[in-house]
Amino acid sequence: MSTLQDLIAQKDALDRQIAEMQRTARADAISKVKALMAEYGLTAADLAHRAGDGVKKAAGTKVAAKYRDPASGQTWSGRGLKPKWLQTQLAAGRALIDFAI
Numbered sequence: 001m002s003t004l005q006d007l008i009a010q011k012d013a014l015d016r017q018i019a020e021m022q023r024t025a026r027a028d029a030i031s032k033v034k035a036l037m038a039e040y041g042l043t044a045a046d047l048a049h050r051a052g053d054g055v056k057k058a059a060g061t062k063v064a065a066k067y068r069d070p071a072s073g074q075t076w077s078g079r080g081l082k083p084k085w086l087q088t089q090l091a092a093g094r095a096l097i098d099f100a101i
Helices: 004-040 044-048 084-091
Strands: none
Touching: none
16 A cells, blocks of 8 residues: 555655646647748737727727607617617607607
8 A cells, every 4th residue: 555655755746747748748739830920921920810900899889879769869870678768759759750760
């Protein structure tokens, strides 16, 4: 039967083996990447470039107004919550199409 010290020694030996295997695998991966970079003439800047870089996303952009309150001139794009002026008018029996621009 193994003693506690034997098991700790085995664990330490395994930890060292794992660390060495990780270093070896990492070094192999780096050399493969360098070989591919050399083969295709790539630079680190090429690797940093991702698909879609330089293309602005539409998130947060303004949308044209679709509805207008004739009394106040306030507008609503049709997205998000209905504004209070429109909710009030709809509750009074008016139709959404009445406010279309």
